[in-house]
Amino acid sequence: MAPVLDPMVGRYVQLEIDGVPHRVYFEEAGNGIPLVCLHTAGADGRQFRHLLADPEVTRRYRVLAFDMPWHGKSTPPDGWEKTEYRLTTASYTAAIRAFCKAMELDRPVVMGCSIGGRIVLNLAIAHAAEFRALIALEAADFQQPWYDTAWLHRPDVHGGEVCAALISGLVAPQAPPVSRHETLWMYMQGGPGVFKGDLYFYRVDGDLRDKVKTIDTKSCPLYLLTGQYDFSCTAEDTLRTAGQIPGVHVQVMKELGHFPMSENPAKFREYILPVLEKIATA
Amino acid sequence: MSPADRFARLPDLLADDPDLVRRGRWLNVECRVDIGAEPFHLVLKEGALVSLDRGPRLMRSTVFTVRGTDEAWGKHWEKVPAPGWHDLFALTKRGVASFEGDLRPLLQNLQYFKDLLALPRRLQETG
Numbered sequence: 001m002a003p004v005l006d007p008m009v010g011r012y013v014q015l016e017i018d019g020v021p022h023r024v025y026f027e028e029a030g031n032g033i034p035l036v037c038l039h040t041a042g043a044d045g046r047q048f049r050h051l052l053a054d055p056e057v058t059r060r061y062r063v064l065a066f067d068m069p070w071h072g073k074s075t076p077p078d079g080w081e082k083t084e085y086r087l088t089t090a091s092y093t094a095a096i097r098a099f100c101k102a103m104e105l106d107r108p109v110v111m112g113c114s115i116g117g118r119i120v121l122n123l124a125i126a127h128a129a130e131f132r133a134l135i136a137l138e139a140a141d142f143q144q145p146w147y148d149t150a151w152l153h154r155p156d157v158h159g160g161e162v163c164a165a166l167i168s169g170l171v172a173p174q175a176p177p178v179s180r181h182e183t184l185w186m187y188m189q190g191g192p193g194v195f196k197g198d199l200y201f202y203r204v205d206g207d208l209r210d211k212v213k214t215i216d217t218k219s220c221p222l223y224l225l226t227g228q229y230d231f232s233c234t235a236e237d238t239l240r241t242a243g244q245i246p247g248v249h250v251q252v253m254k255e256l257g258h259f260p261m262s263e264n265p266a267k268f269r270e271y272i273l274p275v276l277e278k279i280a281t282a
Numbered sequence: 283m284s285p286a287d288r289f290a291r292l293p294d295l296l297a298d299d300p301d302l303v304r305r306g307r308w309l310n311v312e313c314r315v316d317i318g319a320e321p322f323h324l325v326l327k328e329g330a331l332v333s334l335d336r337g338p339r340l341m342r343s344t345v346f347t348v349r350g351t352d353e354a355w356g357k358h359w360e361k362v363p364a365p366g367w368h369d370l371f372a373l374t375k376r377g378v379a380s381f382e383g384d385l386r387p388l389l390q391n392l393q394y395f396k397d398l399l400a401l402p403r404r405l406q407e408t409g
Contacts, residue, residue, distance in 0.1 A: 146371050146374065146375040151385075151389050156386060156390070157386070157389050158390070161392070161393065162389055162390075164393070165392035165396060166371065166392065168369075168393060168396065169368065169369025169370065169371050169372060169396065170369070172365075172368075173362050173363060173368055174362070229365045229368060231365070231366055231369065231371070231372040231375055231376075234366070235365075
């Protein structure tokens with residue numbers, strides 16, 4: 001019997017981010033408009049595996065999901081053991097632009113979730129001309145913190161389990177149990193301190209209040225989609241952000257939480273396919 | 283049934299969930315959960331509930347306390363809770379629940395406690 005293969009292919013690309021050599025893992029599938037997918041904090045590109053395997057998407061889009069440095073199969077840079085990982089607006093933006101450049105992508109669409117959504121807002125603020133369209137999932141200019149990140153990386157609490165347990169409540173109750181637990185498993189596999197380091201960007205460095213007012217959706221269309229069960233980035237947070245950006249498309253997604261693409265792929269599809277259709281036919 | 287009456291059924295609910303007991307097998311702690319104005323004192327041993335004392339107990343010590351309003355627990359335990367009422371941290375974020383004390387055993391066993399404190403949601407399924 002022939003092997004049953006998923007359609008996406010995984011590879012490593014060598015690139016420099018801010019002059020530092022990196023080896024970055026990515027998966028891709030499809031042909032057409034490049035669509036770069038950014039995973040949530042403390043997770044990896046596997047969150048987009050259903051999108052990568054969706055013929056409705058891949059017939060028109062070349063979908064690429066890369067693991068951020070320190071995440072998934074992308075190793076940290078040499079000498080990582082002497083540093084404490086901290087993602088910043090500058091380093092995150094540099095990583096995304098370096099990946100797009102290394103892969104020679106021509107004005108890709110970028111879709112990010114959570115911290116990936118927040119950085120998409122920064123791309124819209126600072127680098128809109130480089131992108132065909134931007135999609136921010138579970139994104140806002142600012143969100144109220146709801147726990148102390150000091151619990152995420154300490155020897156007396158299992159980092160993977162506490163990270164997964166904390167974010168488990170961000171999955172909507174309607175999520176299929178298999179997808180819920182696959183989403184949590186990815187959190188359990190994160191490297192020590194990586195989720196915490198990502199949240200430095202989210203909590204300390206990535207406050208975009210006021211800055212989002214400068215977004216020009218005429219130069220690059222912007223779509224904001226947030227799940228109604230996301231209490232980290234609430235629908236109100238997203239709607240407040242959208243209210244400051246003329247021309248933005250905003251949608252609250254019912255029965256979805258903070259991880260729409262992995263917690264309930266079938267439900268997410270109902271919302272993302274029309275957006276991708278709109279971008280492809282614009 | 284009041285939220286406190288539902289929580290009082292916790293011993294049977296946990297006994298009916300051997301998988302949750304298994305997941306809490308490293309846990310030994312005495313803690314307190316307030317359902318509205320009513321305190322409950324829990325003694326947990328290897329993930330099982332050894333005792334559940336309802337009501338005030340003079341000078342009873344506890345490692346940590348989880349408090350929630352009657353409304354918070356009532357909405358949390360609806361069959362499909364509404365957004366913003368569906369998780370323990372959604373409740374604390376909106377200010378209708380709180381934690382205090384030594385939170386280390388709580389965080390070391392966080393999914394266990396989330397699931398434990400959500401058990402009364404099952405009561406509507408069984409009547």
